[in-house]
Amino acid sequence: MLTVSRIKNIQGRIAVPGDKSISHRALMLLAISEGRGRIKGFLRGADCLSTAACLRQLGVGFEERGNELIIDGRGLWGLEEPRGVLDVGNSGTTLRLLSGILAGQAFTSVITGDHSIQKRPMDRVAVPLRKMGAAIAGKDGRDLAPLVIQGRGLLGIDYTLPVASAQVKSAILLAGLYAEGETVVREVKPARNHTELMLACLGADIKTEGGKIGLKSSKLQACDIAVPGDLSSAAFFIAPAAAIKGSHLVVEGVGLNPTRTGLIDVLRRMGAAIELENVTERGGELRGDIVVRGRRLHGTVVEGEMVPRLIDEIPILAVAASQAEGITTVRGAEELRVKESDRISALAQELVRLGIDIQELPDGLQIKGPCSLRGAEVQSFGDHRMAMALAAAGLFSPEPVKVQGSECISVSFPGFAQLLAKIVKY
Secondary structure, three states: OEEEOOOOEEEEEEEOOEOHHHHHHHHHHHHOOEOEEEEEOOOOOHHHHHHHHHHHHOOOEEEEEOOEEEEEOOOOOOOOOOOOOEEOOOOHHHHHHHHHHHOOOOOEEEEEOOOOHHHOOOHHHHHHHHHOOOEEEOHHHOOOOOEEEEOOOEEOOEEEOOOOOHHHHHHHHHHHOOEEOEEEEEOOOOOOOHHHHHHHHOOOEEEEEOOEEEEEOOOOEOOOEEOOEOHHHHHHHHHHHHHOOOOEEEEEEEEOOOOOOHHHHHHHHOOOEEEEEEEEEEOOEEEEEEEEEOOOOEOOEEOHHHHHHOHHHHHHHHHHHOOOEEEEEEOOOHHHHHOOOOHHHHHHHHHHHOOOEEEEEOOEEEEEEOOOOOOEEEEOOOOHHHHHHHHHHHOOOOOOEEEEOHHHHHHOOOOHHHHHHHHEEO
16 A cells, blocks of 8 residues: 655656556567567566566567567567467556457467456457458457457458557557558547557558558568657656646656657646757657646646547546646546546546545546645555556645555556655655
8 A cells, every 4th residue: 555645845857667558569569570679668567567478478589688678579470379368467458459469360369367457348459350350259249358369361451440549550550460451540539659650660561641551561670679768657747746836857768759748738738837858769759858847737628639648647637637726627538437447437536535626527527626635545446547646646635645556556657656755855
């Protein structure tokens, strides 16, 4: 159990662990590339380690050398039939993306995860993969894990995403590497584009124009990949620092992909003093230092194309909004209901325990601030981002906030509590 209480402000210069989304993709894509590749800055969180464990069962070899992970690629067709069930743990990214790869193999595999994963919707991946010719069967005749995926020849499709989901888009593109003809994915709203950028760097025949991504079957050539710091992890320090007067925080080497920086844009709209320094580009991915100075914030509205750009940061945005003047409204975020928990319901339930004036909407939240917080015991629901958001809320409470189930934070941010302790000032 993690216990947090009110601080004076946040001061310091830190670096956060590697980006979870990029770490997953680097591991999977290097596994099906030709040759040896290195990942520097790989996130050793539980989710990414689940990806590594599944790939080991598929015959992929790894070597750790210092802070680098070295992968001997098996090529598109070099994976081995797993002897047992592939277990993704709590990682929806692993299940959805790996399903795209498994759909094109010459063997049958079974993939599943923990209790939470077995409740999460997989039809959004299964439906387009079946359109490509994949044979996928879910539990009890529904598209729920465990999934039985019988690999077979695939055909390219032209598919418009019904929701802004990088995981669905990536699963289709990964299957497209094995498909005859061109695979086209069309986005109504842009989702994070790490897969497209990495495929291009590895030599795939891929073209992106506007909201259209076209991919033809092509071999991948391994290369070295440097993973920037995870903005979604940094958010749990950035948002509180922005809302606490007198704070001065620098987070070094954070990924600044424009599909991921919605939180920075929204906080600036709320009056936050945030600057970007030392911005560079490598492998198509931007990275840089984020400098935050605390000041009074004001409410805003978050909706439309902004939502996919900060979908994982909405829990901590809700906490920051509780300290802002006026009303903050989040709409069009119904995707939050099918994350590791129903984050809309969970946030409304737990933040009200802390004295936050929050209202649950069908597709989002409304927070009225500024609020005076109080101590309480709150539940993480086994959701790492819920746990960290609730811990951050404790920074504004004069009484202790005790987060039950905080061990789930290791899914994405091992060392979170220790790093937080380094920058808070009492």
